[in-house]
Amino acid sequence: MSGSHVEVRLERPARGTGPVRVLALHGLAASGTSWRAYAEHAAPAVELWTAELPWGTAGPTDWSRGGDPAEWIGSALAAVPGGADVVVAHSFSAVLAVQYLAGVPRGERPRALVVVSPFHRADPADFHWDDAAHYLGIFQEVFEEALRLHAVRELAPQMRRDMAVLVRDRVGPYGWLRFWESYLRTPSVDTRGLGLPVLVVAGEDDRFAPPRDAAALAAALPQGRLELLRGCGHFPMSERPRLFADTVHRLIAEHIAAPSAAATRAS
Structure with missing residues (x-):
């Protein structure tokens, strides 16, 4: 699948030598700006890259009408100069990152993975008809929550709802279906073959x-390893950024003993 709709950018250079390159992947109808609060609190060694993925706010509207969206995770990884030591993926991208990385050779994987607010079920029998209706019913609400947290100015409730409807309609039925299909596939993912530390x-x-x-x-x-963070919902990197950053830093300190050899220069 073409990587023409995937762009990565250096969000924040590391402070010091020997950086740990972290690639952050946003969720459905979001953008790289989802990670700005994390960037402010990330450990000095973190060289933070963010991706703009096809299912983002500025992506093409036809991304959901063909192919496997998990392949774009590979395109984002390949676009990071020098490769990523750690991938941090939120929500829809978290599901896709697990699916993609479970299917690639060990040498093509990052050294650690952080999945944030993932959707996952262990058994196909865990899905029921009512679940589809539930996620259709709350689809708009997650966009309202994102707008509440990430809008540059506070929005009146009705305006926020109206804007969330516009986001929902831009994602469209096909976008919702890609989310639902990816969720339905989670019981069949070879998680036991994903041989890397996952937070x-x-x-x-x-x-x-x-x-x-x-x-x-x-x-x-x-x-x-599971970390449940108190006092936050679907966007812990924005709601509790310092706590989130500390949690990610512990993973890096434990498992990334030898970081990337040279920092990337900010242009």
Whole structure:
């Protein structure tokens, strides 16, 4: 699949030598700006790259009508100069990152993975007809929550709802279907073959990706660890950025002993 709709940018250079390159992947109908609060609190060694993916706010409207969206995770990884040591992926991209990385050779994977607010179920029997209706019903609400957290100015509730409807309609039925298909595939992903440290981060108050999904994913991973963060919902990197950054830093300190050899110069 073409990588023409994937762009990466250096969001924040490392402060010092020997950086740890972190690639951050936004969720559905979001953008690289989702990670700005994390960038402010990330450890000095972190060289933070963000990706603009096809399912983002500025992406093409036809991304969802063909192909496997997980392949764009590979395009984002390939676009990072020098390669990524750690991938941090949120929500829809978290599902896709697990699916993609479980299917690629060990030498093509990052050295660690952080999945934030993931959707995951262990058994196909865990899905029911009512689940589809539920996620259709709350689809707009997650965009409202994102607008509440990330808008440059506070929006009146009705304006926020109206804007969320516009976002929902831009994603469209095909975009929702790509999300739902990816969710339905989670029980068949070879999580046992994902042989790298994986930190699973979830907000205790997440109404969209249930914390039990995060727990199920962490339990299915041979090197998985679950961190439930209090006082936040679906966007812990924005709601509790310092706590989130500290949690990611612990993973880096434990598992990335030898970071990338040279920093990337900011242009």
